[in-house]
Amino acid sequence: MSHHHAAASVQPVRQYRAERDPRAWVALALATVLGALLAPAAVLFGGLSVMATDSCGPDNCSQALTDALTLVLTTLFYGGILASGAWLASWLLPWTRRRRVPRVWLAGLSLLPWLIVLAVLFNLPEG
Numbered sequence: 699m700s701h702h703h704a705a706a707s708v709q710p711v712r713q714y715r716a717e718r719d720p721r722a723w724v725a726l727a728l729a730t731v732l733g734a735l736l737a738p739a740a741v742l743f744g745g746l747s748v749m750a751t752d753s754c755g756p757d758n759c760s761q762a763l764t765d766a767l768t769l770v771l772t773t774l775f776y777g778g779i780l781a782s783g784a785w786l787a788s789w790l791l792p793w794t795r796r797r798r799v800p801r802v803w804l805a806g807l808s809l810l811p812w813l814i815v816l817a818v819l820f821n822l823p824e825g
Contacts, residue, residue, distance in 0.1 A: 719793050725802045733808055740816050773814050780807075784804045
C-alpha cells in the first residue's frame with residue numbers, strides 16, 4: 699500500500715473544517731460597522747468626560763469620579779490598541795470553517811473597549 703494513497707484520503711470532518719467558510723465575512727462586517735460607530739462616540743465622549751470635573755475642580759472631586767475617569771482614559775488608550783489588534787487579527791485569520799470561532803470571538807472582543815468606555819461614561823458618579 700502506498701503512503702500517497704493514505705494521505706490523499708482526507709477524513710470528512712477534517713475536510714469540512716478545511717473548507718472555506720461562506721459566512722466568514724458576517725461577524726467581521728458587523729464588528730467593522732459597529733466599531734465605526736462606537737469608537738468615535740467613545741473617543742468623543744471620553745475626551746469630553748474631563749469636563750465632569752469642572753464643577754468640583756480637579757482636587758475636590760470624589761474618588762469614585764476620578765477612578766471612573768481614570769478607567770475611561772486608560773481603556774481608551776490601551777483598549778484602543780487591543781481593539782485594533784483584535785479587529786485586524788479577526789480579518790487576517792484564514793476564512794476556513796476551522797477558524798470560525800476564534801474569528802467571531804476576536805471580532806466581538808474588538809468592540810469591548812468601546813462598550814466599556816460608553817457604559818462607564820453613561821454611569822459616572824457625582825463629583
